[in-house]
Amino acid sequence: MKADPRGVLTGTHFIDGDHACCEGALAAGARFAAGYPITPSTEVVERFASRVPVVGGTFLQMEDELAASITLQGAVWGGAKAFTVTSGPGFSLMMEHIGYAAMTETPCVFVDVQRGGPSTGLPTLPAQADMMQARWGSHGDYEIIALCPNSPQECFDLTVQAFNFSEEFRVPVMLMMDEVVGHMTEKVVIPPADQIKVVPRRHTRKSVEDYLPYATDGDGVPEMAHAGEGYHFHVTGLTHDERGYPNMTPQTQDHLVRRLQSKVRDAADRICLLEEEGIEGADVVVISYGITARVAQRAIALARGRGLKVGKLRLITAWPFPEKRIRELAAKTKAFVVPELNLGQMVREVERAAGGKARTISVPHAGGSVHRPEDILKAILEAGR
C-alpha cells in the first residue's frame, strides 16, 4: 500500500529530527497523537498539532504521560494509526501501557527522544540510556521492536518503518532517538507519496460469526477489528484465549506469552536492520547506534589512517537484538568496540552474542555530550593490539 498523499510533505527540507519524525508519522498514516510536553521531544507534537488539522486528524495534549500512552491505544481500536512522543521521565510513566499494547497486540509507536538520566537528569542534553528500559521496562515477558535513527533523514524514514513494523506484527514499536538527533537540523528528503510503502492495518475480512479476535495461523499475528463494526469483541490485559476472554491457566499463559514472543523473534532476520561497512577482513568491528554511530565513524577513519582494519556495524534495529549476525562476526573478528551514551547497556547484548569468541570492549559515556572520537579510537587501538 502507498502512502496517502495528503499526509506527505514531498520535497527537500532543512529540518531537525523531531520535525522529521512528525513528518514520518504523517506519511505513515498516523492521524492521532496524544502527548504531554517534555524536553527534548516536544517539537514532534508541536509540529503534529500544527499540521494534523489540515490533514484530517487529531492531536490531544493529555494531563500526563499515563493518559497519553493509553489514549493513543483507544484511538487505535477506534481505527486510527496513533503514536506518542516523550523523553526519559515520561517514558518511565508509559511503561505499563507498553505492556498493555504488547498484551492486547495494539499496533502503535512510542517515540523516546533520550536525554540524560536517571530522574530529571539532563533535560536538554543527550543520552542513550533508555535502551534496556525500552526492551524490559514493562513487567512480564514480552517482545517489542526498537529502532535507532542517526540523522533527521532517518528520523523520517524510521518513523515510517516503525509504523509499518507495528502494523505488520501488532506490537508497540519504540523509536529510540536522542537529544542530538532530535535537535540536529539537516537535509531531509521526503519522497513522493507513491514511493513510500505503508503497511495497512491487518483488519479481518472474516464475518462476525467466524471472527476470533486472537486466533492466529502462519506468522502468529491475529487479525484486528475496530470498535463500531459489529464484531462485539472483548479486549483485556488479562491472560486471554483466542476469543479474547480471560483465561488464567498456566496453559493459556504459556501459549499466549510464547506467541507474543515468537511472532517477533521468528521474524528477527527481517526486522534486524543493520548498516555494515568494511566488515570483511576487519580485525575490529565498532558496533554503535544513533548519534554515537556518527562519532564512531570519525574514530574508524582515524584508526584506518593508522593502518588498522576496522569495520563498522550500526544497529538500526536495536530490538530484537541482531544476535545471529553478531555471533557470525564473533567467529571471524578479534574484537568488538561498543561506544554508547550510557554506562554499558547494548554492550551486554554484544558480549552475550559473542559468547567469548571475540573480545568485547565497552566505551561508556554518562551522557550530556557525545563521545570524543579519540576515546573511541583509543578503544579500537587497544582492541587491535
Added chain:
Amino acid sequence: MSVLNVMNPVEPFLRTDRMPHIWCPGCGIGTTVNCFARALIESKIDLQSLALVSGIGCTGRVAGYVKLDAFHTTHGRAIPFATGLKLANPKLNVVVYSGDGDLSAIGGNHLIHAARRNIDLKVICVNNLIYAMTGGQTAPTTPGHAITSTSPYGSCEPAFNLPQLVEAAGAVYVARWTTFHVKQLARSIGEAFQKKGFSFIEVISPCPTLYQRRNRLGDGLDTMKYYKEHSKVKHGASTSEVGLTMTGEIIVGKFVDRDRPDYQSLLHAQMVESLGERYVEPSENVCSCS
C-alpha cells in the same frame, strides 16, 4: 413436564458463555449491569456503535460480561482510553464503567480532566466505598470511621464527594442512585445517553463480603433495607451537601443537568475559526484499513 422457553430480556446484552460471573452473593455490580441493559433496551441505542471501557477491579470486570465492543484496560485509565476511542471514531457512543477506586483514586486526574474538556463519555461509577478486588482496602470514598483491611482501627481520611468533584470539574450530567433504585438508575442511564458531553452516574453499591461484614452492617438484604430507609431523593440538590457518611442519609437523585459544548464541538469551532476551509474533519480520514 413442560419446559417454558423464556429468555431473560437482558440476555442478548450479556456474554452468557462467560457465566457464572465472579461477583459475590449480595454484590450490587450485577444489579447495575441489569439496569444498564434495561436502559439500552428502553433507549433503543444502536448496539453496533456502542463501546464500553472498564478499568481494573470488581466493576472493571463488567467489560468482560457485556456483548459489546468492550475493553478491559489498565488500572485507572479507562477514561483516557475511552477518550482516544471516542475521538478516533466520533460516531461511537462510549460508556466508561468502573469502580470508585479506579476512577477517583488512581484515575482521579483523568476523571477531572475529561470532565473539564467535556469529552462526550457516559461514566458509570459503581461506588462500593472500598477496593474490593484486592480484599477491601481504604479508598478515597471510604467514609470516616469505617473499618477496612488497611484501616483496621477506622479510617480517618475525609472522603471524596464524587458528585461535587465532577460537577466542579465540568460534568454536564451528574446523578446518584443506590442499587436499590433500579428503575431510577436505568432511567438516569437513558438520560445520560441523551446528553452530549461528560455524564457521571454514581451508584452506591454494597460489598457484603468486605465492607458490610467488617463494619457490622449486615448482609446484602440488610443493605437493601438500609438503602431503602436512608435514601432521600433530592433532585437538583446542591452537590456540596450530598457527601456520604457511614450510617447517615444517602442523598440520591439527579443533581446536575446542564448544557455546555462538548470537546468535539469546541474543537470544530476553534479549527473552523482559525483555519476556515483548510480544516479537514478528523472523521473523514481516520481509518487506515486496507
